[in-house]
Amino acid sequence: MPVIISVVLILTIAIQLLYHSQQEPVVAAADSLQLPMSTRTYVLSSLGEPIAASKILNLWLQAFDNQPGVSISFRQLDYTRLTKWLDTILKLDPKGRYPMLVAARVYGSVQDRERQRIMMDYIFYKFNENPHRHWRWLAHATIVAKHELKDMELALKYANALADKAAGNSIPYWARDMKIIVLEDMGEVEAAKILVGGLIASGEITDPYEITFLEKKIQVLESKLSDSQHNVEESTKNIQ
Amino acid sequence: MLTHIKTISKFTIIEAMRNRLVILTLLVMGISFGMIEFIGDLSITERRVTQVAILAAFLRLSAMVIITMFVVTSTVRELHDKTLEMILAMSVRRSSYYFGKLIGFSYVVVLVSILFMFMLLLYAPAEQVLIWGLSLMLEMMLVVAFALVMLFSFNQIPSALTGVFVLYAASRTATSIYLMSKYPIIPHDTLAQEFMDGFIEMLTWLLPDLHRYTQTEWLAYGTAQWSDLPPLAVQTFIYLLLLSSLSLFDFHRKNF
Numbered sequence: 189m190p191v192i193i194s195v196v197l198i199l200t201i202a203i204q205l206l207y208h209s210q211q212e213p214v215v216a217a218a219d220s221l222q223l224p225m226s227t228r229t230y231v232l233s234s235l236g237e238p239i240a241a242s243k244i245l246n247l248w249l250q251a252f253d254n255q256p257g258v259s260i261s262f263r264q265l266d267y268t269r270l271t272k273w274l275d276t277i278l279k280l281d282p283k284g285r286y287p288m289l290v291a292a293r294v295y296g297s298v299q300d301r302e303r304q305r306i307m308m309d310y311i312f313y314k315f316n317e318n319p320h321r322h323w324r325w326l327a328h329a330t331i332v333a334k335h336e337l338k339d340m341e342l343a344l345k346y347a348n349a350l351a352d353k354a355a356g357n358s359i360p361y362w363a364r365d366m367k368i369i370v371l372e373d374m375g376e377v378e379a380a381k382i383l384v385g386g387l388i389a390s391g392e393i394t395d396p397y398e399i400t401f402l403e404k405k406i407q408v409l410e411s412k413l414s415d416s417q418h419n420v421e422e423s424t425k426n427i428q
Numbered sequence: 429m430l431t432h433i434k435t436i437s438k439f440t441i442i443e444a445m446r447n448r449l450v451i452l453t454l455l456v457m458g459i460s461f462g463m464i465e466f467i468g469d470l471s472i473t474e475r476r477v478t479q480v481a482i483l484a485a486f487l488r489l490s491a492m493v494i495i496t497m498f499v500v501t502s503t504v505r506e507l508h509d510k511t512l513e514m515i516l517a518m519s520v521r522r523s524s525y526y527f528g529k530l531i532g533f534s535y536v537v538v539l540v541s542i543l544f545m546f547m548l549l550l551y552a553p554a555e556q557v558l559i560w561g562l563s564l565m566l567e568m569m570l571v572v573a574f575a576l577v578m579l580f581s582f583n584q585i586p587s588a589l590t591g592v593f594v595l596y597a598a599s600r601t602a603t604s605i606y607l608m609s610k611y612p613i614i615p616h617d618t619l620a621q622e623f624m625d626g627f628i629e630m631l632t633w634l635l636p637d638l639h640r641y642t643q644t645e646w647l648a649y650g651t652a653q654w655s656d657l658p659p660l661a662v663q664t665f666i667y668l669l670l671l672s673s674l675s676l677f678d679f680h681r682k683n684f
Contacts (some may be wrong), residue, residue: 240485
């Protein structure tokens with residue numbers, strides 16, 4: 189082998205190292221979340237593989253807070269854009285549950301009330317599109333609204349939707365009956381009792397477990413109601 | 429004629445074995461297994477669906493690349509090494525050479541598809557994998573025929589490979605492009621746009637609708653039915669005849 193080849197090889201390695209040392213150092217910078225492209229663009233770029241594209245986008249979006257060399261919190265993400273990404277992923281794979289799960293349990297668990305509301309509203313919007321598929325996430329949103337956001341009106345709105353759109357037996361009774369619990373927690377014991385009685389009387393409920401649950405609920409509500417009436421009478425007597 | 433076809437197809441299979449095609453396929457399976465297990469660890473939910481969706485898409489694309497590379501490189505080498513001229517100097521008909529090659533490559537398609545099916549069995553139900561695998565075989569048969577048309581036309585590896593990849597991508601996405609042009613976000617009525625719309629529609633008529641083949645959804649959600657296969661088999665048969673006629677037309681035109 190000619191010596192010149194070895195010399196050039198060593199020289200080119202040295203030049204490469206020298207060239208690299210002259211480059212600007214790479215600094216980690218957080219990229220903001222851009223708007224997604226149209227669903228068709230992802231279908232085309234994946235050569236007609238929308239489901240595979242949606243799964244890859246799921247993982248990419250899930251890892252967006254961990255960019256090379258930098259970690260950003262979910263609170264720094266633009267949540268309106270985030271919902272557009274989730275929507276795109278769902279359009280690519282309508283049977284997928286991943287986007288709704290991260291909406292409820294990952295992005296919806298952020299310690300930022302405003303962002304939580306955006307995510308819960310997104311879940312509510314998706315539920316209205318397809319109650320049968322997305323009811324479980326709205327049930328979660330109802331709990332978040334009640335316990336984390338402490339917004340009983342919002343919780344009641346979601347619980348109402350769960351009760352109203354409960355066609356057939358596709359939504360279990362514990363989710364449909366969340367409205368009763370929310371009303372009870374709001375102090376609307378009378379309204380809750382009427383609702384429970386109405387549900388039983390309507391004949392729509394055939395599940396024996398649900399009927400037992402509702403009957404027990406009536407007993408609890410009646411005792412609460414009589415307790416509160418008793419308290420009122422006691423305090424009236426004391427005043428007199 | 430049948431003896432010639434049998435001999436040529438036999439030597440095509442021997443070449444595939446000597447080219448370490450099986451080892452390459454196993455290597456792809458090994459890499460994809462590592463990748464898919466890693467992806468599975470990243471998933472919060474739908475672990476298996478995520479794994480199988482990405483794996484199926486990856487294996488389908490890998491099968492297309494492996495088979496195209498093998499068909500194009502092996503046949504172009506025969507053209508350049510004058511092996512083809514030597515074969516044709518004997519009493520072998522050009523159509524015998526073509527069909528011998530087509531059948532030989534079909535065996536390779538079956539082999540690669542079966543290996544990939546074994547891997548998918550780790551992640552999806554056997555019946556769905558079987559339907560998916562049979563559909564992959566039909567799809568790859570078309571890829572073989574595409575490759576033979578391209579290499580007889582171009583005689584060069586880069587041009588033939590580019591031709592196959594473009595045709596494959598167009599066949600996979602023609603329907604999506606057509607829907608985009610038919611239902612645009614902003615309506616248009618310019619002559620140029622109407623011409624393009626017409627051209628795209630013509631493509632959907634001329635190209636096989638590959639998006640109906642080997643669907644990832646079958647494995648991800650178990651939606652495949654045996655009744656999905658006959659229309660694909662009919663389309664494959666029709667298009668194989670078309671591509672074979674095209675190849676033989678070009679093959680007979682050439683002087684060696």
